[in-house]
Amino acid sequence: MLNRRCFLKAMPPALALSGYPVHGFTKDAVDGRIIVIMLQGGMDGLLAVPPIGDDDLYKQRKALVAANPLKLNPLFGIHPNFQNFSRMLKSNEASIIHATSFPYTGRSHFEGQNISQIGLKKAFSVDTGWLGRAMDNAKITGRAMSLDAPLLIRGALEFDNYYPASIEETSIPKKDLLQLIKNTHDGTAMETFEKLSQSLIQGSDEFRARDPLSLAAKAGDAMRRNDGPRVAVLTIPEFDDHSSIGSTTGHHPDLFTLLDSVFGQLKKSLKETWNNSIVLTTTEFGRTVQENGSEGTDHGYGSVGLLAGGLIKQSSVVANWPGLSNKALFEKRDLYATIDYRSVCAACIEAAFGLDHDLIIDKVFQDKKIKRTFHHIFG
Amino acid sequence: MYENKYQWARKIGFGFRPEDNIPGDINQWNIEQLKSNNKNVGLNGNGKWPDNFNFSIEERFNRLFTYMTKREKHESDKISPIEKKRLVKIARDENLVHLHDVYKYWNNSIYSQDTFHQRLVHFWANHFTVGGSNNFRNYVIGDLIHQTIGGNLGGSFSDLLQKVILHPGMLDYLDNVQSAGEESQYTKSMRKNGKTAGLNDNLSREILELHTVSTAKEYSEKDIKNIAMILAGWGLSVSYYMQDFNNEKSSNNISKHTSLKKFIEKPYLKYKAEPGNKSVLGKSFASGPSALYILINMLAEDDFTAKHLSRKLAIHFIGENVSEEEIQKIYKVWKSSDGDLSEIHKVTLEVAQKTKIKKFLWPTTWMFQCIRISGAQFISDRNRNNGFGEIQDNGLPKFEPLSILDEIGHNFWASRQPDGYSEKKQDWVSTEHFDRRIRIASRIYRAKSTISGEEIAEIYGFSDRTKMSISSAKTKEDKFIVALCSSELMEI
Numbered sequence: 001m002l003n004r005r006c007f008l009k010a011m012p013p014a015l016a017l018s019g020y021p022v023h024g025f026t027k028d029a030v031d032g033r034i035i036v037i038m039l040q041g042g043m044d045g046l047l048a049v050p051p052i053g054d055d056d057l058y059k060q061r062k063a064l065v066a067a068n069p070l071k072l073n074p075l076f077g078i079h080p081n082f083q084n085f086s087r088m089l090k091s092n093e094a095s096i097i098h099a100t101s102f103p104y105t106g107r108s109h110f111e112g113q114n115i116s117q118i119g120l121k122k123a124f125s126v127d128t129g130w131l132g133r134a135m136d137n138a139k140i141t142g143r144a145m146s147l148d149a150p151l152l153i154r155g156a157l158e159f160d161n162y163y164p165a166s167i168e169e170t171s172i173p174k175k176d177l178l179q180l181i182k183n184t185h186d187g188t189a190m191e192t193f194e195k196l197s198q199s200l201i202q203g204s205d206e207f208r209a210r211d212p213l214s215l216a217a218k219a220g221d222a223m224r225r226n227d228g229p230r231v232a233v234l235t236i237p238e239f240d241d242h243s244s245i246g247s248t249t250g251h252h253p254d255l256f257t258l259l260d261s262v263f264g265q266l267k268k269s270l271k272e273t274w275n276n277s278i279v280l281t282t283t284e285f286g287r288t289v290q291e292n293g294s295e296g297t298d299h300g301y302g303s304v305g306l307l308a309g310g311l312i313k314q315s316s317v318v319a320n321w322p323g324l325s326n327k328a329l330f331e332k333r334d335l336y337a338t339i340d341y342r343s344v345c346a347a348c349i350e351a352a353f354g355l356d357h358d359l360i361i362d363k364v365f366q367d368k369k370i371k372r373t374f375h376h377i378f379g
Numbered sequence: 380m381y382e383n384k385y386q387w388a389r390k391i392g393f394g395f396r397p398e399d400n401i402p403g404d405i406n407q408w409n410i411e412q413l414k415s416n417n418k419n420v421g422l423n424g425n426g427k428w429p430d431n432f433n434f435s436i437e438e439r440f441n442r443l444f445t446y447m448t449k450r451e452k453h454e455s456d457k458i459s460p461i462e463k464k465r466l467v468k469i470a471r472d473e474n475l476v477h478l479h480d481v482y483k484y485w486n487n488s489i490y491s492q493d494t495f496h497q498r499l500v501h502f503w504a505n506h507f508t509v510g511g512s513n514n515f516r517n518y519v520i521g522d523l524i525h526q527t528i529g530g531n532l533g534g535s536f537s538d539l540l541q542k543v544i545l546h547p548g549m550l551d552y553l554d555n556v557q558s559a560g561e562e563s564q565y566t567k568s569m570r571k572n573g574k575t576a577g578l579n580d581n582l583s584r585e586i587l588e589l590h591t592v593s594t595a596k597e598y599s600e601k602d603i604k605n606i607a608m609i610l611a612g613w614g615l616s617v618s619y620y621m622q623d624f625n626n627e628k629s630s631n632n633i634s635k636h637t638s639l640k641k642f643i644e645k646p647y648l649k650y651k652a653e654p655g656n657k658s659v660l661g662k663s664f665a666s667g668p669s670a671l672y673i674l675i676n677m678l679a680e681d682d683f684t685a686k687h688l689s690r691k692l693a694i695h696f697i698g699e700n701v702s703e704e705e706i707q708k709i710y711k712v713w714k715s716s717d718g719d720l721s722e723i724h725k726v727t728l729e730v731a732q733k734t735k736i737k738k739f740l741w742p743t744t745w746m747f748q749c750i751r752i753s754g755a756q757f758i759s760d761r762n763r764n765n766g767f768g769e770i771q772d773n774g775l776p777k778f779e780p781l782s783i784l785d786e787i788g789h790n791f792w793a794s795r796q797p798d799g800y801s802e803k804k805q806d807w808v809s810t811e812h813f814d815r816r817i818r819i820a821s822r823i824y825r826a827k828s829t830i831s832g833e834e835i836a837e838i839y840g841f842s843d844r845t846k847m848s849i850s851s852a853k854t855k856e857d858k859f860i861v862a863l864c865s866s867e868l869m870e871i
């Protein structure tokens with residue numbers, strides 16, 4: 001059992017990012033798995049991973065700090081609902097990136113969600129996702145656990161999605177029927193009917209649960225197979241808590257519990273493949289440092305990213321902590337993001353797919369200024 | 380150019396049922412729908428919608444309150460958990476309103492004779508998204524769709540915008556009910572007692588970004604904050620409506636300030652409002668409720684709103700690859716008519732009829748069209764009946780209309796993001812989406828469809844390629860499914 005003691009003694013309090021190598025390097029082909037958990041609505045990073053050693057936290061926030069965070073180091077704690085994740089931190093298979101964000105300060109959900117999926121600076125500028133382009137460059141396949149195919153993995157050579165049907169009295173469509181329907185379509189619709197017809201062999205109607213936890217179980221089972229997908233995308237919605245967000249208990253903490261069980265479930269169902277996997281969260285923006293008038297927080301900027309998986313060798317909290325004094329805040333209201341989260345995504349791609357950092361920032365994120373954080377997370 | 384009446388009726392409406400009288404002058408038929416309010420056709424298309432299935436806002440809140448009171452009582456009763464569950468379910472079923480609303484939505488979509496009007500209702504219901512919740516907001520979403528939106532499409536955009544923003548569903552969904560001015564009497568007294576209160580900018584931000592000018596207009600965080608200050612004091616949480624009027628101990632204590640009837644007409648609480656002047660986009664607003672009306676007018680008349688919404692309408696009714704020239708035609712009328720919705724909708728029709736651009740239909744638009752053109756009835760998702768014949772004890776048909784909407788991922792009563800459902804084809808093309816289409820086509824076949832796949836292909840002018848696929852299918856059901864899932868029916 002975990003308690004409030006500091007269990008990550010070896011870890012430096014806050015690691016500033018510096019000393020980047022000039023060149024990346026190409027490793028031998030790596031057979032890693034990437035699972036992205038999209039936290040839709042904007043996760044409150046200060047509630048999830050409170051900087052308990054920063055006195056300004058308690059000056060800025062009156063209600064929205066959990067009463068009993070698990071202490072990670074002198075500066076950071078983690079919300080007590082992250083039990084599985086804390087265990088992973090303790091066993092050196094999880095890391096936290098704090099004061100981070102995709103490069104977006106506009107506070108619109110929809111622009112922010114778009115940027116967190118396309119990975120470029122300008123919202124709605126392309127129709128492909130950063131993970132899709134990474135898969136494209138690494139020539140691998142993926143799968144999304146949702147009714148639609150999320151933008152994040154579009155652009156990949158091959159991708160598929162999964163979301164169990166629950167229309168009673170209907171069965172899996174027949175192959176010859178699918179071929180006939182396919183022949184009436186062109187382009188992506190035609191390809192999609194073809195893909196549906198090919199996936200029927202493995203398809204099954206038995207599995208109908210669609211909550212994130214069940215989908216995580218399904219994702220882990222599928223990715224464990226040698227011919228299974230190497231990428232999965234899960235969504236946990238409803239982080240947009242403008243009111244009654246909750247501190248120790250409440251809606252945001254309940255979502256932390258759910259997210260935490262998804263981490264736990266993924267580890268459980270991936271089994272030995274966990275050792276070769278990296279799970280990372282994304283969110284469109286953080287939330288305001290101060291509470292609003294209704295015990296919630298409004299749209300902000302910097303937040304936190306949670307990473308777990310066997311590809312991590314040493315747990316750490318990676319942050320270039322900007323502080324929470326009024327002066328330190330972005331536009332006097334938000335946590336400053338001092339780490340471009342795309343550098344974290346790039347490190348995950350490098351670790352799981354073995355692509356060269358320079359190639360990732362050029363082809364995937366199209367921004368050569370993105371720094372290499374690989375050694376901070378996977379080094 | 381849509382010269383075939385059947386195809387045209389699908390481009391901008393839901394198509395014709397086999398038993399429908401096809402109008403002689405189809406353009407006149409469309410234009411007549413523009414000034415009309417929701418007709419709310421009767422069950423199975425017979426007569427008018429039953430009066431006992433219409434609920435005023437006041438009755439909706441009363442029913443919710445009755446349900447919550449009974450639920451609370453049963454929860455504290457000393458009875459077995461099974462008995463508790465049973466009694467709570469009875470209380471819920473007796474006081475339901477949202478299922479009636481969902482029936483009305485289905486019924487209008489598959490039986491009404493004003494399908495362009497219905498498509499407009501769906502478009503605006505999506506533009507002004509109010510996401511559902513299991514127990515509370517679902518009591519008012521149907522009112523927003525059918526009364527507020529369906530009843531106000533013949534007037535100005537400004538008028539519609541004002542009614543939607545002040546609808547209890549919108550004020551609740553985007554958290555305005557939680558907001559109170561920093562300097563308001565309410566916030567001061569709450570803070571004195573050690574409680575949190577103050578502004579919440581959620582609705583303010585989305586009015587600008589989604590409902591009116593969009594991010595193309597470069598407004599600032601200060602504008603958002605000032606709009607939040609103008610909005611403070613408007614609205615009351617749906618779940619507390621009746622409680623606050625019936626309970627003297629309530630922190631809002633509303634009955635001291637106003638009556639329920641007055642509050643429904645004008646949901647404004649002065650003691651939560653922010654005193655003093657506000658400034659939005661360079662314009663100054665005095666304190667008091669009229670600031671909101673002036674602000675809404677100003678935003679409705681903004682050039683960026685005309686641009687944003689002309690484009691949105693064009694994409695919805697013409698297609699995502701609509702040309703700038705086509706959008707401009709709608710925009711010009713928006714400007715010259717000062718945002719008169721019937722003029723704007725009329726020019727949208729004109730542009731849509733002449734276009735060569737195709738639109739990939741929303742799953743529900745496709746499904747309602749399929750049900751109509753094949754002469755089918757409601758599709759049930761339980762093995763209880765085929766179609767819509769049997770009536771339950773509560774007067775509703777044996778049919779669960781929400782789960783099918785969830786299955787195809789397009790449900791106006793679902794909990795979802797305020798930007799509404801996507802207009803992009805790529806968001807609706809996936810193996811899972813297509814799997815659902817096939818399953819639903821199969822259910823429609825069994826829901827008393829009256830015409831065959833070959834007949835549909837003939838009437839709606841399908842290509843030879845598709846006709847060949849239909850004729851190659853082995854069974855009558857397969858032929859029907861190929862016709863319904865063909866590119867011609869998914870995209871027009």
